[in-house]
Amino acid sequence: TIRPVRRSYYDPSSAPGKGVVWEWENDSGSWTPYDMDVGITIQRAYEKQHPWVDLSAIGFCYVIDFATMGQINRQTQRKRRVRRRLDMVYPLVSGTLPKSQSWPASPGAAAAPLVPACTCPQCLLVMSVKATVSAAGPGTATLQPRKAPPVPPAAPKAPVPAPGAKAPDGMATVRGSLKPLAAQGGRRQAASTPTLSSTSSTASPPGVGSGKALRPGLGTLNRSHLQRLAIAQSRVLIASGVPTVPVKNLTGSSPVNPALAGITGILMSAAGLPVCLTRPPKLVLHPPPVSKSEIQSIPGISHTYRKTTKKQAKKGKTPEEVLKKYLQKVRHPPDEDCTICMERLSSPSGYKGPQPAIKPDLVGKLVKCGHVFHLHCLVAMYNNGNKDGSLQCPTCKTIYGVKTGTQPPGKMEYHIIPHALPGHSDCKTIRIIYNIPPGVQGPEHPNPGKSFTARGFPRHCYLPDSEKGRKVLKLLLVAWDRRLIFAIGTSSTTGESDTVIWNEIHHKTEFGSNLTGHGYPDINYLDNVLAELAAQGITEESLVQEKD
Numbered sequence: 001t002i003r004p005v006r007r008s009y010y011d012p013s014s015a016p017g018k019g020v021v022w023e024w025e026n027d028s029g030s031w032t033p034y035d036m037d038v039g040i041t042i043q044r045a046y047e048k049q050h051p052w053v054d055l056s057a058i059g060f061c062y063v064i065d066f067a068t069m070g071q072i073n074r075q076t077q078r079k080r081r082v083r084r085r086l087d088m089v090y091p092l093v094s095g096t097l098p099k100s101q102s103w104p105a106s107p108g109a110a111a112a113p114l115v116p117a118c119t120c121p122q123c124l125l126v127m128s129v130k131a132t133v134s135a136a137g138p139g140t141a142t143l144q145p146r147k148a149p150p151v152p153p154a155a156p157k158a159p160v161p162a163p164g165a166k167a168p169d170g171m172a173t174v175r176g177s178l179k180p181l182a183a184q185g186g187r188r189q190a191a192s193t194p195t196l197s198s199t200s201s202t203a204s205p206p207g208v209g210s211g212k213a214l215r216p217g218l219g220t221l222n223r224s225h226l227q228r229l230a231i232a233q234s235r236v237l238i239a240s241g242v243p244t245v246p247v248k249n250l251t252g253s254s255p256v257n258p259a260l261a262g263i264t265g266i267l268m269s270a271a272g273l274p275v276c277l278t279r280p281p282k283l284v285l286h287p288p289p290v291s292k293s294e295i296q297s298i299p300g301i302s303h304t305y306r307k308t309t310k311k312q313a314k315k316g317k318t319p320e321e322v323l324k325k326y327l328q329k330v331r332h333p334p335d336e337d338c339t340i341c342m343e344r345l346s347s348p349s350g351y352k353g354p355q356p357a358i359k360p361d362l363v364g365k366l367v368k369c370g371h372v373f374h375l376h377c378l379v380a381m382y383n384n385g386n387k388d389g390s391l392q393c394p395t396c397k398t399i400y401g402v403k404t405g406t407q408p409p410g411k412m413e414y415h416i417i418p419h420a421l422p423g424h425s426d427c428k429t430i431r432i433i434y435n436i437p438p439g440v441q442g443p444e445h446p447n448p449g450k451s452f453t454a455r456g457f458p459r460h461c462y463l464p465d466s467e468k469g470r471k472v473l474k475l476l477l478v479a480w481d482r483r484l485i486f487a488i489g490t491s492s493t494t495g496e497s498d499t500v501i502w503n504e505i506h507h508k509t510e511f512g513s514n515l516t517g518h519g520y521p522d523i524n525y526l527d528n529v530l531a532e533l534a535a536q537g538i539t540e541e542s543l544v545q546e547k548d
Contacts (some may be wrong), residue, residue, distance in 0.1 A: 008036070015043035018086075024071050032137035046084070059495035068342055075489040076504070077385060079394065093152025113531070212468070280359070284512030284519075286460060287419045289428065296416040298430065305413040306480055317389065319382045320358060326391055326400040327364035330372055339395050342378035349376035356380060366391075369398040373435065386444060390537075399537035402545070405503060406444045408452065410436030413474060416465050422512065424464035430473055432461040432507075436486060436500050445488045452488050453499040463509040466528045469486040471540075475533045477507060478542045505532050 045053035390401035510519025
């Protein structure tokens with residue numbers, strides 16, 4: 001697969017120009033750099049001495065707080081540390097930006113500066129062919145096939161295969177037929193392109209008549225002729241059944257539109273390698289059509305759909321009453337910081353928002369994980385969340401109680417279809433269909449009273465109908481009932497705000513391919529989604545709780 005690459009230049013006053021890199025701390029404790037455009041946005045706000053910067057304008061639902069050097073997820077309120085590095089020096093250039101170059105270089109072009117030669121097979125092939133062209137000269141360097149067996153003197157000249165006709169058997173005959181095909185392409189192009197320089201050579205291979213349709217020298221081929229010759233070669237090799245080398249089609253307008261694809265085919269052919277340029281694999285989002293009689297219910301799971309309605313009314317417990325179930329008071333706080341307000345636990349809470357009805361110097365310890373916080377900070381965090389009677393430790397993410405989400409009303413369908421997923425040929429497929437209509441945000445959503453959109457529904461997702469696949473489905477049903485599959489926020493792909501988005505539980509939406517990364521085969525997917533469900537507090541114990 002051939003992909004384009006590019007080189008970017010940044011202003012010396014920007015973050016990369018100054019050698020500044022912004023990074024965030026991932027779950028493993030290591031640091032990951034932001035994309036360059038995001039880092040430039042953060043650095044610009046930092047230099048203007050803003051207290052914080054909202055990244056939703058560039059498509060990310062995060063707020064960077066410079067006071068605490070933290071990244072806050074606007075949907076989940078999860079906080080990560082960020083840092084600013086100054087030791088990443090980027091090379092500076094002066095004057096005009098360098099112009100793009102291509103090979104072969106035009107006659108009289110200045111020689112490029114010497115750089116260390118790459119030793120990968122592709123570069124070795126290119127350099128060897130270039131060296132051959134330079135040594136032989138423009139009039140004698142030709143694309144020659146492997147030596148063919150001697151042809152009987154009485155044999156007539158090999159005819160050009162008619163369009164759609166099967167090529168003769170044998171690689172020598174197939175390669176020999178490339179010459180007249182290339183010559184025909186040159187004649188068709190003669191009226192619109194410069195004439196190729198083709199002179200008679202005493203070193204021509206057997207079967208090539210002097211002065212008649214000689215192959216053009218490699219050094220004189222232009223983009224148009226490279227493309228035509230590669231297309232002709234592809235058609236012949238396809239007919240002969242030669243294994244294909246797929247080259248990604250960057251524009252979709254022809255089998256080998258990019259000139260680079262044509263150059264690759266020419267170079268590999270010159271080295272005696274069979275080449276066939278083809279279109280890339282197609283995206284397969286949905287299975288073949290399935291009739292209603294072929295759809296089956298899933299054994300062990302009642303019904304074939306679930307619905308969610310408006311948010312259930314919560315019991316009238318105060319935040320203090322909720323936290324009392326999960327906390328122990330600490331009389332002598334340890335000499336460390338509260339990770340919510342970043343003040344010492346031995347001093348009062350640094351929270352400056354609406355003041356809860358609790359003393360700011362009280363300290364409590366969560367009973368499961370043992371992390372210690374100001375009670376003042378925990379009450380404030382609970383009030384800023386979903387207020388569903390559950391609490392999640394901001395340090396280790398341990399969940400206390402039953403966590404619920406803010407998923408808007410909708411419908412979830414699930415059934416078995418008689419088709420297999422790639423990598424799971426031994427079983428059928430579980431299809432899940434989510435359907436959420438647009439509506440108006442409730443009090444638990446980011447902008448109560450404002451309408452929200454629901455793009456891309458119904459959304460089709462797929463699981464293998466295996467033991468582990470059914471286990472994942474049962475846990476997804478629990479997540480659906482707890483309103484944790486979707487949320488309302490800002491789309492990370494389109495940047496649209498107030499729309500329905502996925503809520504950190506990944507689904508496979510590609511049925512027959514894996515071009516987007518959201519398909520099969522993926523041997524780790526089921527284990528990964530089980531871990532994501534566990535992070536939301538949904539495990540096999542949850543199935544027992546739901547039955548109770």
